[in-house]
Amino acid sequence: MLNNKSILITGGTGSLGKALTAHILKHWPEVKRLVIFSRDEQKQYQMAQDYPMSKYPQMRYFIGDVRDRERLVRAFSGIDYVIHAAAMKHVHIAEYNPDECVKTNVGGAENVIQAALQTKVEHVVALSTDKACAPINLYGATKLTSDKLFVAANNIRGHHNIKFSVVRYGNVMGSNGSVIPFFIKKRSEGVLPITVNEMTRFNISLQGGVDMVLHALKTAWGGEIFVPKISSYRITDVAEAIGPNCEHKEVGIRPGEKIHEEMISSSDSFFTYDIDKYFVIVPQTPIWNIADFVKTFNAKLVPQGFAYNSGTNEEWETVSSLRQLIKEHVDSNFEA
Known part of the structure; x- marks a missing residue:
């Protein structure tokens, strides 16, 4: 699928960008070009130590910011697929620096769209978050x-042969800034700070995130929001899995946080289809025929009022399963 293709990842030095890079180089060694686009030169330098151009001649490291449309246009020259992973993602930092969050997450998205339309990009897959569903914080709103x-970019593409699609998922296990590595680091102090005991979150592995992006690249018709069927965990079970001998101290919810996360709201149910491993929220004004989509993917419309919520999810991780997942996906030397 990706051999002889040129791919660019915005925010490519992040956790998912590095996981995508490893996966692509392993499974499509004849990829024509793999461009890592980000604004942090130190992270690019470090990533280039793992994937030097002397060993991986298809690799390129491109310093730039998604706020800079001219730089994006230059970077997108000759690119077939763009994976847009660049974002400000920390809820409390966005609450304190709202204008910066808007510039990156909203202005940056618009710049990616316009740069893709100006060049010969074939497909853009943008990364979303569960916090984008019924948002109560600025990060989610952006x-x-x-x-x-x-989604709307598909309706303004004109004569351009390009598709835009979105993948939306929950907390990525072990990603930078997520709760599991935070708890692993804090347990040596003997106290794990828990926001509120009732809190739940969706959970997906880095590989699961990679698989979703590749699924969208392979199957999207343009305008879909892909949502994975994944498990939830209770924050108290994460604390027990990592620090059973630690004090679990409830510290209160931070500005902009939810007790439970949603990936599909009841209002989305009218446009949401079940396609086996994933749900798909289709565009309200699609550029293709819904009946053809249903037939091709054996898609089934979810019941009206359906909502996909981490607190009412049917699939749950346990303390023991969390320990196993941490060992598999976060730290192979992990011991509770």
């Missing part, structure tokens, strides 16, 4: 806006 921009 990502919902970003989702809407990418």
Whole structure:
């Protein structure tokens, strides 16, 4: 699928960007070009130690910011597929720096769209978040806006042979800034700070995130929001799995946080289809025929009022399964 193709990843030095890079180089060694686009030169330098151009001649490291449309246009020259992973993602930092979050997550999304339309990009897959569904914080609101921009971009493409689609998922296990590595680091202090005991979150592995992006690249018709069927965990079970001998101290919810996360709201149910491993929220004004989509993917419309919520999910991780997942996906030397 990706051999002889040129791919660019915005925010490519992040956790998912590095996982995508490893997966692509392993499974499509004849990829024509793999461009890592990000604004952090130190992270690019470090990533280039793992994937030097002397060993991986298809690799390119491109310093740039998604806020800079001219730089994006230059970077997209000759690119077939763009995976847009660049974002400000920390809820509390966005609450304190709202204008910066808007510039990156909304302005950056619009710049990616316009740069892709100006060049010969064939497909853009944008990364979303569960916080974009019924958002109560600025980060979620900017990502919902970003989702809407990418979905609507299919209607303004004109003569361009290009598709825009979105993948939306929950907390990525072991990603930078997520709760599991935070708890692993804090347990040496003997106290694990828990926001509220009732809190739940969706959970997906880095590989699961990679698989979703590749699924969208392979199957999207343009305008879909892909949502994985994944498990939830209770924050208290994560604390027990990592620090059973630690004090679990409830510290209160931070600004902009939810007790439970949603990936599909009841309002989305009218446009949401079940396609086996994933749900798909189709665009309200698609550029293709819904009946053809249903037939091709054996898609089934979910019941009206259906909502996909981490607190009412049917699939749950346990303390023991979390320990096993941490060992498999986060730290092979992990011991509770």
